[in-house]
Amino acid sequence: IVLTQSPGTMSLSPGERAALSCRASQRVSGAALAWYQQRPGQAPRLLISMASNRATDIPDRFSGSGSGADFTLTIGGLESEDSAVYYCQYYDMSVGLIFGGGTRVEI
């Protein structure tokens, strides 16, 4: 399974909405699809698990959706602190964690 994220980079203004795509090379279980945020110089942080469940302390402007092979992370009302690289991840128990190439969001 390969995860393809698009776009590679997006430049937006504060208050705008961002839609980040994660497309799998075949249908996958949404239960094993997660999203992470990595700010510059920091470790990744869990945002969304099971395709649409927000992690603890994650603002509600972050939401996840999708099924099958197409998943989306939506950030509504962008803030400057949302400048980061966002990764989707699928857990294939026979292979391990599979990460997409990331989408850089510049505010």
Add this chain to the structure above:
Amino acid sequence: QVELVESGGGVVQPGRSLRLSCTASGFNLSFYGMHWVRQAPGKGLEWVAVIGVDESHKNYGDSVKGRFTVSRDKPSNTLFLQLNSLTVEDTATYYCAREKGLFVDYWGQGALVTVSS
């Protein structure tokens, strides 16, 4: 609270070995699957290894299979990654991360490994 702290990174020559440690606090590491994930400078995330709750379950990424070994020590609540036969392509920040179901919920701050002659 849950915390993961990696140590043991540094500069090492090609062909040499290094052992990374990840000390956990706030939870019992033995009750969770634990992963190592690395990130080469300016690149994306690459999964390296996992050790399951059942320690007989270990799995490795293709690029490190046969060279890296994951293990843990219960008394010290520490996860290890033994890196052997290092190459310049292994230069990266190595993160340990706690598994929660089908994702990872906590990450350490990372340990930088630089392989250079």
